Amino acid sequence: MVPVNARKSGQQTTVRFLNPKGGYSVLLEGRPSRTIEQLPGPEVLYLPLVSRRFTFSEVLVKEGEQVAAGQVLARDPDRFSLPLLAPQSGSVRLKAAENHIVLENLAASPQRVHVADERPSHAPRESLSVGEKREKLLALGAWQFLCDAHTGELPDPSGTPRAVLVSTVALDPFLARGDVQLRERLTDFARGLEHLQSLLEYQPIYLVMPEVQSALASEVREMSRGHAWVQRVEIPLRYGMDSLSVLARRLGLMRDPQQPVWALRTEGVFAIDNVLTFSLPCTERIVSVGGPAVESPVHVRAVPGYPLKAILERRVTEEYVRVINGGVLSGEAVGSDQLGLDAECSGLTVVPDHVERELLAFVRPGWNRRSYSKCYMSSLRKPFVERLTTALRGERRACISCNACEEVCPARIMPHLIHKYLYQGALDLAERARVDLCVECGLCSFVCPSKIELRQQFVDAKEQIRREAEEAASEGGEAV
Amino acid sequence: MKWLLRFFERARPHFREGGRLRGLRPLFDAVENFFLSSSLRTETAPHVRDPLDVKRFMFAVVVALLPCVVAALHFFGLRVLVMILVSYAVGGTAEVLFAIVRKEEINEGFLVTGLLFPLILPPALPLWMVGVGVAFGVIVGKELFGGTGRNLFNPALVGRCFLAIGYPVAMSSNWIGPGSGFIGRLTEYVDASHLDAITSATPLVAAKQGTFADVSDLFWGNVSGSVGETSAFAVLLGGVFLILTRVANWRTVLGTIGSFALLGGVLHHVAPDTFGPAGWHLLAGGLLFGAFFMVTDPVTSPITNGGKWAYAVIIGAATVLIRNLTGYVEGVMFAILLGNIAAPVLDEVAIRFRLRRLRNER
Numbered sequence: 001m002v003p004v005n006a007r008k009s010g011q012q013t014t015v016r017f018l019n020p021k022g023g024y025s026v027l028l029e030g031r032p033s034r035t036i037e038q039l040p041g042p043e044v045l046y047l048p049l050v051s052r053r054f055t056f057s058e059v060l061v062k063e064g065e066q067v068a069a070g071q072v073l074a075r076d077p078d079r080f081s082l083p084l085l086a087p088q089s090g091s092v093r094l095k096a097a098e099n100h101i102v103l104e105n106l107a108a109s110p111q112r113v114h115v116a117d118e119r120p121s122h123a124p125r126e127s128l129s130v131g132e133k134r135e136k137l138l139a140l141g142a143w144q145f146l147c148d149a150h151t152g153e154l155p156d157p158s159g160t161p162r163a164v165l166v167s168t169v170a171l172d173p174f175l176a177r178g179d180v181q182l183r184e185r186l187t188d189f190a191r192g193l194e195h196l197q198s199l200l201e202y203q204p205i206y207l208v209m210p211e212v213q214s215a216l217a218s219e220v221r222e223m224s225r226g227h228a229w230v231q232r233v234e235i236p237l238r239y240g241m242d243s244l245s246v247l248a249r250r251l252g253l254m255r256d257p258q259q260p261v262w263a264l265r266t267e268g269v270f271a272i273d274n275v276l277t278f279s280l281p282c283t284e285r286i287v288s289v290g291g292p293a294v295e296s297p298v299h300v301r302a303v304p305g306y307p308l309k310a311i312l313e314r315r316v317t318e319e320y321v322r323v324i325n326g327g328v329l330s331g332e333a334v335g336s337d338q339l340g341l342d343a344e345c346s347g348l349t350v351v352p353d354h355v356e357r358e359l360l361a362f363v364r365p366g367w368n369r370r371s372y373s374k375c376y377m378s379s380l381r382k383p384f385v386e387r388l389t390t391a392l393r394g395e396r397r398a399c400i401s402c403n404a405c406e407e408v409c410p411a412r413i414m415p416h417l418i419h420k421y422l423y424q425g426a427l428d429l430a431e432r433a434r435v436d437l438c439v440e441c442g443l444c445s446f447v448c449p450s451k452i453e454l455r456q457q458f459v460d461a462k463e464q465i466r467r468e469a470e471e472a473a474s475e476g477g478e479a480v
Numbered sequence: 481m482k483w484l485l486r487f488f489e490r491a492r493p494h495f496r497e498g499g500r501l502r503g504l505r506p507l508f509d510a511v512e513n514f515f516l517s518s519s520l521r522t523e524t525a526p527h528v529r530d531p532l533d534v535k536r537f538m539f540a541v542v543v544a545l546l547p548c549v550v551a552a553l554h555f556f557g558l559r560v561l562v563m564i565l566v567s568y569a570v571g572g573t574a575e576v577l578f579a580i581v582r583k584e585e586i587n588e589g590f591l592v593t594g595l596l597f598p599l600i601l602p603p604a605l606p607l608w609m610v611g612v613g614v615a616f617g618v619i620v621g622k623e624l625f626g627g628t629g630r631n632l633f634n635p636a637l638v639g640r641c642f643l644a645i646g647y648p649v650a651m652s653s654n655w656i657g658p659g660s661g662f663i664g665r666l667t668e669y670v671d672a673s674h675l676d677a678i679t680s681a682t683p684l685v686a687a688k689q690g691t692f693a694d695v696s697d698l699f700w701g702n703v704s705g706s707v708g709e710t711s712a713f714a715v716l717l718g719g720v721f722l723i724l725t726r727v728a729n730w731r732t733v734l735g736t737i738g739s740f741a742l743l744g745g746v747l748h749h750v751a752p753d754t755f756g757p758a759g760w761h762l763l764a765g766g767l768l769f770g771a772f773f774m775v776t777d778p779v780t781s782p783i784t785n786g787g788k789w790a791y792a793v794i795i796g797a798a799t800v801l802i803r804n805l806t807g808y809v810e811g812v813m814f815a816i817l818l819g820n821i822a823a824p825v826l827d828e829v830a831i832r833f834r835l836r837r838l839r840n841e842r
Contacts, residue, residue: 026528028528249841254841322527324525324527328525328526328527328528329525329526329527329528330525330526331525331527332525333527349527351527351528353521354521355517355518355519355520355521357481357485357516357517357518357519358516358517359481359484359515359516360514360515361516361517362517362533362535362536362539363539366531369531370531371530371531371532372530372532373530373532373537373725373726373727374724374725374726375532375536375537375540375725375726375727376531376532376536379725388528388529389528390521390522390527390528391517391518391520391521391522391529392518392520392521392522392529393517393518393529393530393531393532393533394517394518394520394529394531394532394533394534394535394536395513395518395520395533395534395535395585396520397533397534397585397587397588397628397629398626398627398628398629398630399629400534400537400589400628400629400778400779401629401778401779401781401783402537402778403729403778403783406783412838413838414831414834416783417783417831432835432839433835433838434835434838434839434841437838437841440525442525442526443526445525445526445529446526446528446529446530447530447532448530449530449532449533449534449536449537450533450534450629451520451529451533453523453524455524455525455526456524456525
């Protein structure tokens, strides 16, 4: 597969997606503003031992132990011993909260690099080998920002990628936005890209940016022109298109376990720069705090373990809300047992958790109901943001074959067909219909008028297929 | 509204497990969800949802049918309303009984079937036949297949087909001459006893005998025919609304009308004396009504775009062939039922092509 419409500009090739099928932008109230707030120093940190991809089951510290900032608290033994670093100095409490390492008596936050005065404009030459650099990234917490574009798993630091995707686009309505992070830090970003290139041999780096005209976009284009080894990819601002797996497929980088495609987002490039330029541990993230129930949605600079309550208490005044770790379309609801930001969190979304029942709702004109369909008068209006709650907005029904799920699917699979196969219990047929290509963006479930939980069904099916494959492999191993 | 909410909350326990009326739960839920929007909340991601639900989807079709209902009232009188009431009452009862027996929810699809069915019947048809037909359509055409979303055939057409085969004389003779003037028959109740209003010849019947009705009469609906099908203008009004709201897929409409016009045009070109002009045939009978309101039923049409084109061409071509080359004067009903039979196969073919392409993706 050849990328669509490759255009030469100077020495560099820009790839644009023509006629991109699928995707849909959900406009919702509560989008975080462009400002980044620095949170006040916390009194205590609750570091969750489990996040979306990682389980830090190998705890390396003892109850009451005094730890320094950047010290390894725990490791994930199944993922290349990825470390969980102490964001600040403090004393350890292991039993204070289940599945958390609690840090108390915290020292003041270490000075951050982003305010440092001396920032070289290019990546300094280092004597480290590629392998040593990757080890350093792993040890100082930057490696966790990388993932396999197709599987989302942590890549092997000793592996060789076929290509690297760097995406500056985050289109889930409430996730930390690339433009917010890039503003004023473009030099750091360029330096991070140079470091990234030094980790590779000859493999291409694709820089993904939105197909927009803005001062920042022009600056990014200008910056990328100076780096001939970067291929710029411009994508439409439509949610789903920014999925790393979709991007890889569109670029003709198909799944191949022997030659993975590595991917990282904006903050990953900053993390690499942080480690390889300043040799500092990556213990701070930019986290969006948004959603319809947040009074002044912002981005905050926070360390893992920062108490969720402290982040939300002044910003959320409604009584019944659902806090979501991640975006509103694909994140997981935060359970009452999670007390602090986990190591991977890039956004907290807060949605009112109640249902307002309307009289004869289905016959109303719907001037204020934004819908993917054109069944409401609102389709005569210009796009507008809407305040949404966790209401299902309808009853669960059988599939009526409206095809809306297929229209919005950025992965170009047929959700309605896979649903029917799964309804029949035919997992093998669902596998043949390529449920594995689902990127879990949630758009199919969002638009489904029958309110079928397509995304969750596909997530479960993929998990079951993976388990069965593992069992088959282990049985095969035993037989041998 | 709060009193209504309180009423439902107070009544709900009686219809739940352990309540005296627990067997009527589907009916209670349907009534509650008719008046008040759903109280359900999302459980997993995505945590927010689009406002469109099946009820609204079906209601859009009901709105699109209103111009046809108004035209029918104008041309054929108040009996149309009674036919609609009978259809909703009998069909709705069948739907509710099935839901109670199966302990499943009442499907909103009936909102459409109940209105669509009387609109495709002769206006002076005995009311008991309306009831029998709609009950047959709902039970055999839909519920036996598992309800809305799982039916193979369009339920309204199944009901009509049953009547056409079971009562062929009644179904081909109970036509009423259209009212004229500004008021039309809006104030009249015309049934089979009004012999002066009864006519035997619809434009298609007359055309078989070589008499072609005026095109402008066909367009405005000033001709005899099925209750809601005569006015092409009213059908187009509702049909365009359906396409704009994207409830109806433009591919199926265009494919049906296009293939009908093309094949009809070819036949007329070959033997102009035997076959009427395609444009005239397009406006006569139920072709437009079928193309906009029946062919486009998402459940009984293919889901793939390729399948939709093939399905539409089958229906358009079959209508022309049945109308012109067989003893039947109208062919839309059989053509659509034929298309319904073909739909799963067409989907199967289109899906195989898609899956073959997907198989190579990694």
